[in-house]
Amino acid sequence: MTDPTFPIRCRNLWKIYGPGAAALAATHAPGPDPETLASRGLLAALRDVTLDIGKGEVFVIMGLSGSGKSTLVRCMTGLVPPTMGDLLIDGENLRDMSPDRLIEIRRHKISMVFQDFALLPHLTVLGNIAFPLKVQGIDRESRERRAAELVELVGLAGRESHFPHELSGGQQQRVGIARSLITNPEIWFLDEPFSALDPLIRHEMQDELMRLQATLNKTVVFITHDFDEAIRIADRIAIMRGGRVVQVDTPEGLVLAPADDYVAAFTRKIPRHRVLRVASVLGPVSAGATGDPVRNTALVGDVAARVLAADAPLPVVDGGGTIVGSLDRQSVIGTVFGVNA
Ligand SMILES: Nc1ncnc2c1ncn2[C@@H]1O[C@H](COP(=O)(O)OP(=O)(O)OP(=O)(O)O)[C@@H](O)[C@H]1O
Numbered sequence: 001m002t003d004p005t006f007p008i009r010c011r012n013l014w015k016i017y018g019p020g021a022a023a024l025a026a027t028h029a030p031g032p033d034p035e036t037l038a039s040r041g042l043l044a045a046l047r048d049v050t051l052d053i054g055k056g057e058v059f060v061i062m063g064l065s066g067s068g069k070s071t072l073v074r075c076m077t078g079l080v081p082p083t084m085g086d087l088l089i090d091g092e093n094l095r096d097m098s099p100d101r102l103i104e105i106r107r108h109k110i111s112m113v114f115q116d117f118a119l120l121p122h123l124t125v126l127g128n129i130a131f132p133l134k135v136q137g138i139d140r141e142s143r144e145r146r147a148a149e150l151v152e153l154v155g156l157a158g159r160e161s162h163f164p165h166e167l168s169g170g171q172q173q174r175v176g177i178a179r180s181l182i183t184n185p186e187i188w189f190l191d192e193p194f195s196a197l198d199p200l201i202r203h204e205m206q207d208e209l210m211r212l213q214a215t216l217n218k219t220v221v222f223i224t225h226d227f228d229e230a231i232r233i234a235d236r237i238a239i240m241r242g243g244r245v246v247q248v249d250t251p252e253g254l255v256l257a258p259a260d261d262y263v264a265a266f267t268r269k270i271p272r273h274r275v276l277r278v279a280s281v282l283g284p285v286s287a288g289a290t291g292d293p294v295r296n297t298a299l300v301g302d303v304a305a306r307v308l309a310a311d312a313p314l315p316v317v318d319g320g321g322t323i324v325g326s327l328d329r330q331s332v333i334g335t336v337f338g339v340n341a
């Protein structure tokens, strides 16, 4: 059952809220229909969610308010028991775990950053960051030494003895991030961690997250409402609607092939040149293409200036240096303004 390349696997996961939910689930496998739920006054926060999250992947969950994003992540962290279905962490089914094993996983393997920071007001920056190690029973000197390293890592040096109320929102969230990393978790959950921050600080925190991820290489599950944030950080994005996952794809895949009108509407505002790669918009190999070639995997936005400044189309090459097509101004302009594929 263990598949190390997919640390998280959800299989036909349901979470139904309301009286008699468990009994209903027992008699309505593989899942109740919407009429049955409505007639009993039950709410399905998750409906038949099946997905795999890869090792080292940054997996973003998006969807309107109430679509089930936090419920999904709370199930993955063992905070909320699913009503039906399986949730496997490194091949271990959460449902079959003893309470002790679940505590162990939550202390060592996974960690979470909350939207509202959730810092302990009576502890200093250092005390807050070291807290998960205190819970593990690690001695004060060792945990504070490790906390001091994380203070450096998240750029809070000099503020170790401040209390949360003496920090800005961005600084508080840096404490939350450092605290979530102190146990060196393999899987890192973040539920709208930057939504309380103003746009500039938010951008800075996204850079910080990407910088940390580049060195730490965790499996990251990140909830956001913000497409700009999602396309900056995501390897893949899951779009949720009414408790269902309607599509899981790369940002480019969502834009090029939305599964339905809802995803199409959801992704309409994404700037296409920031998600489409040259391979999706190139023209045929052309004798007239000259100059330094562009890579087929580059984002159109990253090569746009060069193409627009050139007198002729540029050749496009694959990873092996073979010419696979050409890129002209019209394709770039069409991508920026959303008028071609
Ligand atoms: N403990 C609970 N009891 C009853 N219903 C709940 C409970 N928790 C969540 N819900 C309902 O489940 C649905 C999904 O909630 P969830 O918090 O997962 O949404 P979300 O996508 O995270 O929304 P938001 O973007 O606002 O955070 C909502 O309709 C919510 O009201």
Ligand SMILES: [Mg+2]
Binding pocket: 069, 070, 071
């Ligand atoms: Mg939520």
